[in-house]
Amino acid sequence: MQETVVKESEELATPGDVLGRAAEVKPGRGAYLAPHSNLVYASLTGRVRTVSPPPDVPDQRPTVEVIGHKAHGAVPEPGSVVIARVTKVLNRMASADILCVGPKSVREKFTGIIRQQDVRATEIDKVDMHLSFRPGDIVRALVLSLGDARAYYLSTAKNELGVLSAESAAGATMVPVSWTEMQCPLTGQTEKRKVAKVGS
Incomplete structure (x- = not known):
């Protein structure tokens, strides 16, 4: 046969x-x-x-x-650490496209939302979203839960979470100079960010 x-x-x-x-x-x-x-x-x-x-x-x-592709592509779950690109910043939240879950890249579009209360662990009421993130920033964040409208709630409220990479107004990749600032290597200007602490 x-x-x-x-x-x-x-x-x-x-x-x-x-x-x-x-x-x-x-x-x-x-x-x-x-x-x-x-x-x-x-x-x-x-x-x-x-x-x-x-x-x-x-x-x-x-x-x-x-x-x-689902078998191969990673899917965000509560507790997983993701890398995301910020797409929009509003007064009380920022939205981002999730690019990676841990070391694995995603194959579908997953949206994350970082709410004002989830940006940092202290002085939550003083958080200014526009001084924490800008569209285009690459952030490391923790998945808290699947929120509404198919978006995941993300948190950057730990030292190692926050902005990993950002582009300055001059188009250069900025260097972190403190937990709250990044500097443009071309112009020397600093911009406010919720910076991820890298290394020990």
Whole structure:
């Protein structure tokens, strides 16, 4: 008896991509059939795989699957330390895109929120978000919990957490000079940040 033939392509699909017509392929894992259009769509992001049916099956349509990246990509969990890029700073919070969980990079988009009360451990009421973070800053933060609207609540309230890397107005990578300031090596100007303490 002939073996089932599996063909895995390098082609990547994202949710909503058309994988084929229902007359020609059957949906497998990571795919679904839309009855109104008779098209098979991807339901997740991953590699497209086509599985040929055994020759003794009446239905000779191959099965099309999408093999997701979730198995490989890291997912933030409460207690994990993440690296994130600040995207927006408001009066009471900053939002950031999570780039890495521990040493592993993420493959999906995860959003984190650093609330005013989670920036540092002391003098919480005096925290000024605009003097702690700027858009584009790379921060190390601790995941507190999965908040609302699919965003993770992040904390920088430990000495080793906070801004790791930031760009100055002149476009240079700034150097930390204290726990609250970073300096532009080109202009010598300092900017306020919640700086992560590196090393011992």
